[in-house]
Amino acid sequence: MHSFFLDGSALAKRYVPENGSALVDVILDSVAEQRIYLLNIGYAEVASVLVRKKNAGGISAALFNQALLNLEREVIRSLGKHLLSFDNSVASDALAFIVKHAINSTDAIVLRVALDIAQLLRDGGNDLVLVASDQRLLRAAQAEGLVTFNPESQDQAALAVLIGP
Secondary structure, eight states: OEEEEEOHHHHGGGTSOOTTHHHHHHHHHHSOGGGEEEEHHHHHHHHHHHHHHHHTTSSOHHHHHHHHHHHIIIIITOSSSEEEOOOHHHHHHHHHHHHHHOOOHHHHHHHHHHHHHHHHHHHTTOEEEEEOOOHHHHHHHHHTTOEEEOTTTSOHHHHHHHHOO
């Protein structure tokens, strides 16, 4: 069975309609909350995306306010999803990924945390899917042996295989 780790680029699709939003909705609406992993910095990234889109005129003030409320309800106050934080040792361990894969610091932390979760799940006979639309992060994750899903370029059939029965 697969669990799903959504980075900020994937999670933002839940709150702003864009390419891949429908598939992120499928994940968040059909996968048990206990199989969803998010990093606390991810919801801050989503808030940042929302602010940028509102300031650029891409979304209305009403949509912006509703999206923030939905983000708080579905993520920040969620009791079922695994909302993860990280400490200095994770950040330090992630530095090697910045050099090795030429990814930014947040993506390196996402990758380090995802690899740790994947190992724990694999020890129990399960696995983790990293959901993202950031190409560098996806390439780095694949190079490190993670299963990945890009909601912008993959389809419902590929997602259905990962979600399973």
